[in-house]
Amino acid sequence: MSHTVYASLSAENNCSILGIICNMSKVDEVNLDEQKFRIISRLNELWWNENGDLVTLHSSSKLLARYIRDEIVRGGIARADSMHTDTPLSDVSVLEVGCGGGILTEQLARMGCTITGIDVIVDLIEVGKQRASSDPFLLSKVIYKKESVEEHAVHNAEKYDVVVSHFCLEQSDDHNSFINFCSKCLKPGGIIFTSTVSKTFWSWLGIVYLFEKFLKCIPVGMHDWDRCITAGDFRQILKRNDCTTIGTRGFYYNYFTKNSFWIPGLCLFYITHAKKNIHEEQHEDDHNCKN
Numbered sequence: 001m002s003h004t005v006y007a008s009l010s011a012e013n014n015c016s017i018l019g020i021i022c023n024m025s026k027v028d029e030v031n032l033d034e035q036k037f038r039i040i041s042r043l044n045e046l047w048w049n050e051n052g053d054l055v056t057l058h059s060s061s062k063l064l065a066r067y068i069r070d071e072i073v074r075g076g077i078a079r080a081d082s083m084h085t086d087t088p089l090s091d092v093s094v095l096e097v098g099c100g101g102g103i104l105t106e107q108l109a110r111m112g113c114t115i116t117g118i119d120v121i122v123d124l125i126e127v128g129k130q131r132a133s134s135d136p137f138l139l140s141k142v143i144y145k146k147e148s149v150e151e152h153a154v155h156n157a158e159k160y161d162v163v164v165s166h167f168c169l170e171q172s173d174d175h176n177s178f179i180n181f182c183s184k185c186l187k188p189g190g191i192i193f194t195s196t197v198s199k200t201f202w203s204w205l206g207i208v209y210l211f212e213k214f215l216k217c218i219p220v221g222m223h224d225w226d227r228c229i230t231a232g233d234f235r236q237i238l239k240r241n242d243c244t245t246i247g248t249r250g251f252y253y254n255y256f257t258k259n260s261f262w263i264p265g266l267c268l269f270y271i272t273h274a275k276k277n278i279h280e281e282q283h284e285d286d287h288n289c290k291n
Contacts, residue, residue, distance in 0.1 A: 047101035047127050055258050057103055060195070061166065063251060063260040064271055065107040068164060068193050071273050075191050075246070077161050087112025095160040095185050097149045098168040102128030102142070108164070109141040116160075122146045150177075153184040161190050169196040169234070170227050176237050183241045188278040192243060195271040198250075199228035202267040206252075215255075231266040235274075243274040 050058045069088055072078050082088045090112035099105045099117030101124045109115050119125055125146045132138040145152070163182045172178040179194075186192055197203055208225050229237075235245045250266040253259070 047103070047124065048131065054103075056253050056255070056260075057100075057167075059258060059260040060251065060253055060269075061104040061107055063262070064166065064193075064195060065104060065111070067249065067271065068108065068162075068273075069111050071193070071247070072162060072191060075273075075275065077191060082112075085112075089113035092162060093160045094162040094164060095152070095156075095182075097152075097163065097165040097182055098171075099128065099144065100124050102131060102144065104164065104166050105142060105144075106131070106138060109138055112141075113162070114141055114143075116143045116145065118145045118147045118149065118152050120146065120148050149181040149185070153181045156185050158185070158187050160185050161187055163190070163192045165193070166195050167197070169194055169229065170224070172227065175229055175234070176240065179237050179241045179243075183243055183276060186276045188276055190276050191246070191273055192238075192276065193271060193273045194234070195251075195269065196234070197228045198267055198270055199225065199230050199233075200267040202265075203228060203269075206268055231270050231272060234272055238272070238274045242277050244277060245272060245274045248272040 047054060072092060073080060073083050073088060078089050078092050082090060088111055089108065092113040094108055094113045094115040096105050096108070096115060096117045099119050100121075102117055105115055105117040105128060117125075117128060125144045128142070128144045132142045132144070163186045165178075165182065169175055169178060179192075182192055182194075197207065204225050231248050235248075238245055248266060248270055250263045250268060250270045251260055252263050252268045254261070
C-alpha cells in the first residue's frame with residue numbers, strides 16, 4: 001500500500017486506521033509492511049474497545065466462536081455431554097494463528113479449551129497477556145506467543161486438536177504455504193477453521209468498491225482482492241495439505257447495524273472447517289499405544 005494511503009489516515013478517519021489493525025495484525029513478518037507495523041503498534045491500546053472502531057472484529061468473532069464450538073463438539077473432538085455445560089471445550093487444545101490482542105482467543109478460552117495464540121506483532125501479544133493476567137481463569141487457559149505460524153510449527157508438530165485463523169489467509173502471499181504450516185501443527189483427525197474473504201465480483205463490489213472507494217469507511221487498498229480466494233479454490237488447497245473439507249458457511253457484517261450474520265452464499269466472507277486425514281499407519285500406531 002502506498003505512502004499516500006497512510007498520509008490520509010488522520011484522526012477524523014480513526015475507523016479506517018483501526019480497520020488496518022483488524023486485518024493486518026494477521027500477516028507474517030515477511031509480508032508485513034513496515035508502515036502498517038508502526039500504525040498497529042501505536043494503536044494497540046484501542047483493541048479491546050468493544051463498542052469502538054473494532055466492533056467489526058468483535059461482532060464476527062462472537063458469531064464464529066459459537067460456530068467453532070458447535071463443530072468441535074459435532075466432530076467428536078470435545079465430549080458431546082459437555083455441550084450444555086459452561087465449558088463445552090474442556091480438554092481441547094487450540095492454536096489460533098494471528099490472534100491479535102486476543103478477541104477470538106478469549107471467547108474460545110471461556111468455553112473451556114486451552115488455547116495458544118500466536119501473532120507477529122509483539123505489542124498486540126502484550127495486550128492479550130495483560131488482559132489474561134487480570135483474570136485467573138484466562139491465565140490458566142491462554143498462552144500468547146510472538147511467533148509466526150512457520151516458526152511455531154517447527155517445535156509444535158501435530159500438537160493441537162484444533163487450529164483457527166480468523167481473517168489471516170487473505171493477508172498471505174502464499175495460501176498453500178500458510179495452510180501447510182497450520183496443518184503441520186494439527187493432530188491427525190484434528191479440525192482446522194479458516195475465515196477469509198471470497199474472491200468474487202460481489203466481494204469486490206460489496207467490500208472493495210462500496211466500503212473502501214464509495215463509503216470510505218475502510219481505507220482504499222486495505223483488502224487486496226488479488227489475495228482473496230473462493231471457497232472452491234480454498235477447498236483444493238486444504239485437499240493438497242491432507243485435509244478434507246467438512247463444511248463452509250457464508251457470513252457478512254452490516255456496517256450500519258454493526259451486526260454479523262450468516263448468509264446463504266459464499267460470495268462475501270466465509271468460514272471453512274476441515275479435518276486432517278488419519279492414515280492407516282497412524283491409526284495402527286494409535287491402536288498399539290492404547291494396547
